[in-house]
Amino acid sequence: MPHMGHPLLPMLRKLMKWSKLDEADQQAVLDLPYQLRTIRRYDSIVHEGDHPDRSCLLVEGYAYRHKVVGTGGRQILALHVAGDIVDLQNALLRTADHNVQALTDASVAFIPVASVVNIAFERPRVGLAMWYDTLVDASIHREWTANIGRRNAKARMSHLLCEFGVRLEDAGLGTLCRYELPMTQEELADALGLTSIHVNRTLKELDREGLTERNKKSVFITDWQRLALAGDFDPAYLHIADEQSGIAVGLGRSI
Amino acid sequence: MPHMGHPLLPMLRKLMKWSKLDEADQQAVLDLPYQLRTIRRYDSIVHEGDHPDRSCLLVEGYAYRHKVVGTGGRQILALHVAGDIVDLQNALLRTADHNVQALTDASVAFIPVASVVNIAFERPRVGLAMWYDTLVDASIHREWTANIGRRNAKARMSHLLCEFGVRLEDAGLGTLCRYELPMTQEELADALGLTSIHVNRTLKELDREGLTERNKKSVFITDWQRLALAGDFDPAYLHIADEQSGIAVGLGRSI
DNA sequence: CGACGTGTTGAAGGAGCTCAATCTAAGTGG
DNA sequence: CCACTTAGATTGAGCTCCTTCAACACGTCG
Numbered sequence: 310m311p312h313m314g315h316p317l318l319p320m321l322r323k324l325m326k327w328s329k330l331d332e333a334d335q336q337a338v339l340d341l342p343y344q345l346r347t348i349r350r351y352d353s354i355v356h357e358g359d360h361p362d363r364s365c366l367l368v369e370g371y372a373y374r375h376k377v378v379g380t381g382g383r384q385i386l387a388l389h390v391a392g393d394i395v396d397l398q399n400a401l402l403r404t405a406d407h408n409v410q411a412l413t414d415a416s417v418a419f420i421p422v423a424s425v426v427n428i429a430f431e432r433p434r435v436g437l438a439m440w441y442d443t444l445v446d447a448s449i450h451r452e453w454t455a456n457i458g459r460r461n462a463k464a465r466m467s468h469l470l471c472e473f474g475v476r477l478e479d480a481g482l483g484t485l486c487r488y489e490l491p492m493t494q495e496e497l498a499d500a501l502g503l504t505s506i507h508v509n510r511t512l513k514e515l516d517r518e519g520l521t522e523r524n525k526k527s528v529f530i531t532d533w534q535r536l537a538l539a540g541d542f543d544p545a546y547l548h549i550a551d552e553q554s555g556i557a558v559g560l561g562r563s564i
Numbered sequence: 565m566p567h568m569g570h571p572l573l574p575m576l577r578k579l580m581k582w583s584k585l586d587e588a589d590q591q592a593v594l595d596l597p598y599q600l601r602t603i604r605r606y607d608s609i610v611h612e613g614d615h616p617d618r619s620c621l622l623v624e625g626y627a628y629r630h631k632v633v634g635t636g637g638r639q640i641l642a643l644h645v646a647g648d649i650v651d652l653q654n655a656l657l658r659t660a661d662h663n664v665q666a667l668t669d670a671s672v673a674f675i676p677v678a679s680v681v682n683i684a685f686e687r688p689r690v691g692l693a694m695w696y697d698t699l700v701d702a703s704i705h706r707e708w709t710a711n712i713g714r715r716n717a718k719a720r721m722s723h724l725l726c727e728f729g730v731r732l733e734d735a736g737l738g739t740l741c742r743y744e745l746p747m748t749q750e751e752l753a754d755a756l757g758l759t760s761i762h763v764n765r766t767l768k769e770l771d772r773e774g775l776t777e778r779n780k781k782s783v784f785i786t787d788w789q790r791l792a793l794a795g796d797f798d799p800a801y802l803h804i805a806d807e808q809s810g811i812a813v814g815l816g817r818s819i
Numbered sequence: 820c821g822a823c824g825t826g827t828t829g830a831a832g833g834a835g836c837t838c839a840a841t842c843t844a845a846g847t848g849g
Numbered sequence: 850c851c852a853c854t855t856a857g858a859t860t861g862a863g864c865t866c867c868t869t870c871a872a873c874a875c876g877t878c879g
Contacts, residue, residue, distance in 0.1 A: 376707070447701060494825075
């Protein structure tokens with residue numbers, strides 16, 4: 310899997326969306342020590358109960374976080390794309406409370422937690438961007454909770470497809486209405502709290518109603534308006550367009 | 565509602581669980597500027613779409629966060645008790661992506677976001693504790709997602725009752741098996757992704773099976789072992805007992 | 820070619836929902 | 850102290866969305 314440019318660039322790109330970073334900040338991010346590893350599809354990156362001492366970030370490919378419940382069911386908690394910091398949580402909290410796994414062949418950079426903590430507090434703008442990132446992550450968790458708890462299958466699926474469109478376009482990895490979705494129906498089911506059989510029927514229904522056109526690995530949204538309506542989708546929770554000026558106030562005061 | 569001691573003490577108590585704070589750190593936390601407000605049951609504290617410039621923390625009482633979906637359904641996303649920082653999210657992210665509301669009459673302290681950001685970066689141990697707190701918050705979100713997505717009604721309810729026991733005991737507001745739960749069955753339903761009718765039947769079943777004894781506002785868990793088993797409950801995700809030594813490493817290096 | 824992972828389809832069952840009625844306790848006003 | 854009100858708890862009956870079980874189809878890859 311060839312990779313263009315500095316492996317940490319996708320992360321830097323993302324951090325710069327959350328907070329304005331000057332030249333020195335940017336360089337410091339790129340100077341973080343890291344170890345690059347290639348991960349195969351379905352390989353585990355972090356396992357529940359681990360005590361990771363390195364944070365990891367997705368350089369290329371897709372990954373997901375999940376938990377397995379007592380009855381054997383699996384719940385996918387989050388989906389991640391290149392540039393996402395997939396495991397600051399478990400590293401900072403010392404004990405992994407969930408699993409992280411590659412959804413496709415992927416490239417992952419591991420960074421010592423100590424380095425992450427150091428840069429966060431030596432360079433408050435970087436630290437704030439990281440904090441911000443974890444908060445947005447939590448915001449997405451909340452929307453997923455609402456999605457699974459209070460919407461029916463069709464709305465859940467529509468919502469997921471809309472979210473992915475917005476996120477992939479924002480990450481420069483696709484467009485709002487056309488992107489790669491390398492997930493099996495069983496994986497979709499585990500992300501939505503459904504069974505793969507019902508996911509199959511729901512996807513077929515969206516196709517039949519002219520909202521989407523899919524083939525195995527890619528999604529084409531043919532009617533964004535209606536899909537967003539069906540999915541009760543409002544991208545506000547992704548905080549993509551939020552102004553950052555307000556945050557700078559806090560930093561301007563004393564740092 | 566009379567209050568003992570400094571209003572910010574419950575928060576300080578909580579932060580100190582996440583990271584070791586020296587005298588000066590502790591004083592700085594208590595010296596944060598704040599405005600105390602009494603909130604009536606059901607009054608809104610933060611409304612979705614707001615642009616709050618003050619973070620808020622629960623000094624006394626219970627509160628919850630929620631979203632309303634397109635079909636009118638409500639999903640409660642998190643429950644909060646005294647000491648919880650109920651709204652760092654919305655304040656830092658600038659645009660509230662969910663509502664925060666009082667579950668009982670409550671006392672809330674509002675702190676300017678700028679002050680929070682300042683203390684976080686001037687005093688890294690405090691900042692780390694706050695970051696840690698938001699990460700634990702996210703961890704609870706994840707467990708809730710798994711709970712709602714992959715467990716049946718009885719397990720969901722059992723899990724919630726167990727979580728509350730642990731959290732309230734940890735906060736010094738009750739004991740593992742006996743505590744106040746000032747929620748209506750409809751509110752429980754909205755927290756669990758169920759209907760109030762089904763919550764009623766589920767609660768009755770737990771009583772009938774000898775796992776709990778309830779009256780209106782308080783819970784008595786008569787068989788913790790079996791309730792935890794029924795709820796597939798493992799408190800690891802609350803990160804209550806995690807060692808903090810590892811984190812200190814990061815700070816010790818350069819700050 | 821056979822095997823396996825994934826998608827597709829049908830039929831039956833059930834967990835949880837909807838609708839509707841009744842009950843209870845805690846106000847509230849007189 | 851008692852009618853009156855009201856929010857919440859409780860219970861029943863029928864229904865539906867989604868699951869479970871069971872085949873079968875399809876493509877890929879050894």
